[in-house]
Amino acid sequence: MLFAIGLLIAHLSALPTSLAVINLTADMLDQEILDSLLGPDAKYDQRVSPMPNRNEPVIVTVDLYILALSSVDVIRMSFDADFVVRQRWLDRRLNFEKARDHGNHYIAGTPALAQSIWRSDLFFVNARDAAWHEVTRPNTLIRIFPNGTVQLNQRVKASFSCQMQLSAYPFDTQNCQIELGSFGYTNTELVFLWKPDAPFTINTAIKLPQFKLRDYIRTEIYQTAHYTGKFSYLRAYIKFDRDYEYHVTQSLMPCVFLVICSWVSFWLDSEATPARVALGVTTLLAIYTQSAAVRFSLPPVSYLKAIDIWFLICVVFIFGSLIEFALVNYFTRRSLKNPAKHVRSGSFTDLSMKQPSRASAEIDAERTADGDVKTHLTRRLTTVKKRFKKVIDEDRKKAKTIDVVSRVLFPVSFLVCILVFWCVYYVNNDDQ
Template sequence: MDYEVDLYLRQKWQDERLKHADITEVLDLNDPNLVKAIWKPEVYFPNAKHAEFQFVTVPNVLIRINPDGEILYMLRLKLTFSCMMDLSKFPLDNQICTMEVASFSKTIEELRLEWKTMNPVIMGKGLRMPQFEIVDIKAADCQESFQIGNYSCLVAEFYLSRSVGFHLVQSYLPTILIVVISWVSFWMDVDSVPGRTTLGVTTLLAVSSQSSGIQSGLPQVSYVKAIDVWMGTCTAFVFCALLEFTFVNYMWRKLAPETTRQGKSESRSNGKDILSNAIALNLVKKGTVMPGQLSKNMVRARKIDEYSRLFFPLAFALFNVLYWTYYLK
């Protein structure tokens, strides 16, 4: 939750003591020793975590003295600012990062900072960031209050919008495909236990692995993020598809009592102690049991698969509508 900036800090003020008749042209000073001899505003960056002064290839500092006593003080800095982000909508979030400049030792009665009237904050041409787009930049005034007095302060607000393209390709599309693949089991035979079990477990492991990979690159926060809701719901859909097969398979194997008794006698005559639906179907072929006598659960099991083919896609489509409508507003 921080960002780095390479910036030129330009300060301008009027010093009547440097207004002299002998100074007829603009005077540029870049010698650090001469710069130290001139009064300068004592400013600092309250929300900076780390700062470096640029020395390559010479100290990047310049003081320009105009004949009327106006001074332009410019230096180049590399700073790391803190930006406390709210990631509750990550990766569909918008952030506001600030850069504060304040007086360090002089109160507001002694030193007042003001932004330049036109274009106070100028961004470098062609500046692009890999994760964010700069939507807007606002310059405002603030005030630092302490026990020993009030200090002048300026703040620049950077309105950032996260680029979603990377996360669509790396997070959302793969999980959508995994969820859709898990629905293939609804079109498989009810008694195709190895195939449907393998498909359900594989898709569940795939979506869990995808979720773990995404979480490893995110900061640890105590609240739920948008990507957590998405991955949790996708995992729930895959898990429900596996549970649906378990229930359907149980219903398919549960026979009516009269069919079970005839099936047991048939299995004993064949020297087997295992009753299966294949034996029940053989009873139908032999005419021992009429088709209507087979368990209604077998019909219900097929119906559940047929309903699931429609219910799961509709439920997932409804979730997508609610998810994208809520987090993109």
């Protein structure tokens, strides 16, 4: 029994040794292959591109995987992206299909291996700044396959410029792009192509505070001509759909409430001048403050935005309520000033009778009794009072009519403007 236990312990102690020998042998095989391909005795020159022949360029297939998107900045017209760029090309000088006893499908190398072989001069055309990830080590993966195919994966964080169009803000959709291409090799030496399957993918867990990522991704291949030649470029589009709910609750709806508040003056008495003036001026200043807050968060572009038109509509209606009160107040003051004006100017006397000449006055005094004069004056005063009362009633009626009409005209007009605004900007943008 003890002898059997001893044999089992000896067998277990010998097992790691045999595994270590197998791993060590595999590592030595990879080292021998790399030494034969890239060692001092090899004729590999990383300065020379692996062109199949003098008439064909090197074909490099590229695909991108977006890990994270952030900082979609409207003022700077840029967005930040954290992504992995994968390149794949054929370098026949690295072919090791004839290597014996090699069970691996590829050789995985360190960033140092990537520095020792030829690589494309890929650069990002519209990147403002970029950096390679180097924590905890440089995020670079290289694999060399037996037929000489090289796959290079690198993680990059970059800030890309995006020429945003804000005419439909806050119902806008931004088509931003990532452009990459060759910096020094012309299209006769190097050509970039998108990977046929899944050339551009985005992490589905990405959440942006003000935008939604639509299922709309488009890639294209194009060439750009410079004075040094034509260069191969790639472009990938990202569609940012602005989340307008925040702007509706924080900008659009408060403006609606301010406009409605300005309509309260239509139900106030026409002689309540301080209350109606204070209400109109306060709502006008409030909506100006609201528009200023939105304006400071946007770049000063040379065209009108949807939010500008919205604030303009609201300001026009609030200012219209002030004009309406000015008109009402005009008729009200005229109705109040007419009697006092005529009393002060002696209009009652002028309308009741004209100053006769001195000779005719003496004749009338002799012919008319005192009672007849008093009766005549009373009748003329009554006629004048009725005439002034009619004028006063007409002015007050006009002021009241203006208020009554405004109670219906302003809300209906504002509702029509809202519907037109919503159809023009929201519905059209939603169909894009």
